[in-house]
Amino acid sequence: MQKNFVIGVLSLAVLLLGSGGPAVGQGKGKPLPRPRLVVGIVVDQMRYDYLYRYWNKYGSGGFKRLLGEGFSYENAHYNYVPTYTGPGHASIYTGTTPSVHGIIGNNWLAREAGKGIYCTEDKSVQSVGGSEWAGQMSPRNMLTTTITDELRLATNFQSKTIGVCIKDRGSILPAGHAASAAYWFDNSNGAFITSTFYTPELPAWVTQFNHRKLAEQYLSRPWETLLPISQYTESTADDVPWEGAFRGEQKPVFPHDLPRLSGLTPAQTPASAPTGGETTATAKAANLDVIRSTPFGNTLTLDFALEAIRAEQLGQRGQTDFLALSFSSTDYVGHQFGVNAIETQDTYLRLDQDIARLLAYLDKTVGKGNALVFLSADHGAAHSPEYLRSMRVPAGSVGPRIMRDSLERKLVRLHGPGPWVQSYENQQVYLNRPLLAERKLSLAQVQEEVAGIMTTFAGVTRAITATDLQKSHWESGMLMYLENGYFPKRSGDVMVVLEPGWLESYHYPINKGTTHGSSGAYDTHIPLLFWGWQVPRGESVHPARITDIAPTLARFLHIQEPDGCTGTPLREVLRR
Numbered sequence: 001m002q003k004n005f006v007i008g009v010l011s012l013a014v015l016l017l018g019s020g021g022p023a024v025g026q027g028k029g030k031p032l033p034r035p036r037l038v039v040g041i042v043v044d045q046m047r048y049d050y051l052y053r054y055w056n057k058y059g060s061g062g063f064k065r066l067l068g069e070g071f072s073y074e075n076a077h078y079n080y081v082p083t084y085t086g087p088g089h090a091s092i093y094t095g096t097t098p099s100v101h102g103i104i105g106n107n108w109l110a111r112e113a114g115k116g117i118y119c120t121e122d123k124s125v126q127s128v129g130g131s132e133w134a135g136q137m138s139p140r141n142m143l144t145t146t147i148t149d150e151l152r153l154a155t156n157f158q159s160k161t162i163g164v165c166i167k168d169r170g171s172i173l174p175a176g177h178a179a180s181a182a183y184w185f186d187n188s189n190g191a192f193i194t195s196t197f198y199t200p201e202l203p204a205w206v207t208q209f210n211h212r213k214l215a216e217q218y219l220s221r222p223w224e225t226l227l228p229i230s231q232y233t234e235s236t237a238d239d240v241p242w243e244g245a246f247r248g249e250q251k252p253v254f255p256h257d258l259p260r261l262s263g264l265t266p267a268q269t270p271a272s273a274p275t276g277g278e279t280t281a282t283a284k285a286a287n288l289d290v291i292r293s294t295p296f297g298n299t300l301t302l303d304f305a306l307e308a309i310r311a312e313q314l315g316q317r318g319q320t321d322f323l324a325l326s327f328s329s330t331d332y333v334g335h336q337f338g339v340n341a342i343e344t345q346d347t348y349l350r351l352d353q354d355i356a357r358l359l360a361y362l363d364k365t366v367g368k369g370n371a372l373v374f375l376s377a378d379h380g381a382a383h384s385p386e387y388l389r390s391m392r393v394p395a396g397s398v399g400p401r402i403m404r405d406s407l408e409r410k411l412v413r414l415h416g417p418g419p420w421v422q423s424y425e426n427q428q429v430y431l432n433r434p435l436l437a438e439r440k441l442s443l444a445q446v447q448e449e450v451a452g453i454m455t456t457f458a459g460v461t462r463a464i465t466a467t468d469l470q471k472s473h474w475e476s477g478m479l480m481y482l483e484n485g486y487f488p489k490r491s492g493d494v495m496v497v498l499e500p501g502w503l504e505s506y507h508y509p510i511n512k513g514t515t516h517g518s519s520g521a522y523d524t525h526i527p528l529l530f531w532g533w534q535v536p537r538g539e540s541v542h543p544a545r546i547t548d549i550a551p552t553l554a555r556f557l558h559i560q561e562p563d564g565c566t567g568t569p570l571r572e573v574l575r576r
Contacts, residue, residue, distance in 0.1 A: 042375075148175055192210060258290060
């Protein structure tokens, strides 16, 4: 028996060695399945219903292709306030809320410094390729990792992760701390720039792209509607009082004279352009910023993103790469013209064409089925109060400066000369805590006084103190939204909640265009689409939170979710 046992062991050893065995360093089967490229698309200010409002005017290769070939979560919402661009991008990519990642708004009061701070502001870095004010940016104010960071960590930094957006925060926050690169647009020179946080100089391909002066080319032509204007039946009339005109325009109507509005003097007019229709324009532009508020800002963003895929060989190097791509002109157009404007519809029809161009390019370069794409938004938008009131729908607006000044006067009457209010930002009151301490006043007591005062203002439905907010935990309802958006070191002392349909107007009492920031469904309900690599076709009305995107991507990629992640993987889209 012992002899037979020895022979059996020797035979097994021979088989293992002859078949390659489990020897260290030798292959163990198929490689781990991963997509070649992940593309995250965030459409700034895209309401959920935009997927379907313009359905009959969309082409077949953009939104319809994503919905027809991919998976849609029809009931995806943000789960915190305020719903702004900075927090939205951070929450998508970190898988958590401002209460954890710390990006509580686009701006907030830095109490220690006694002044406001911008969400990606970083005076320790320098601009690369552009003006100083535009380039001193980094993700350092974000306190957690992103899914893009985790991909870099999981592949020993062999994966490339690149952020692209006209807005700095729409590029920097998604790309993460360990990003290969992040690029954004500088109005002063019409170029995509970066900062020394990422690199001491622009790559050659970025410099070459900037030399093409595409922003000036797009601004050298008037903005006319893509379709005959009579076909924009999903929108209100072209000339309505609640839309904002460009500076220098008499009315907010088509066509918009972009060459004049931008101060651009073309060397060749479109009529004398070379064969092929390309306009070569010389820069004499006083206001290249105009492109942000046109659909061509999105097209310019895509031009740059496609060049990044080509030049960096994203998804074509044997590693999974990640392109974080955000389209922000939808937000600028929405703020200026509103939810129901022809300009907004035209911007989405043109974005539909841009998305079709992106998907076709991915098919060509990365290969069909080899790219994993998701599309969502950083927040939605409210209807214009003036439009709603014209239709007898309850709505209104408040003036933040007026509210702050009124509160200050009431506190002076209660406690003597101030200043008692240090700031009013993100629908939050920041009290002058050093002054309270000097006058030996209880912070909790004054917070309660402020909450009571704020609820007397028109349009305010409730106000809650930071002290009360931290005493309990809420799983649903308005207090859940407030809790998830509250970060003690950065948030205010009293949180203010407006009535449904009400919004802040910084030009109060004039209301033009729209804004966002509330917990209303119009601000929280956004599209959430997955398409491409191993994505099943279908849809779900199961509730999904914006914080669920990052852990879902982590499961697709077989990597760790971000270190502050509080979301849950979405099971329906992960089924094989």
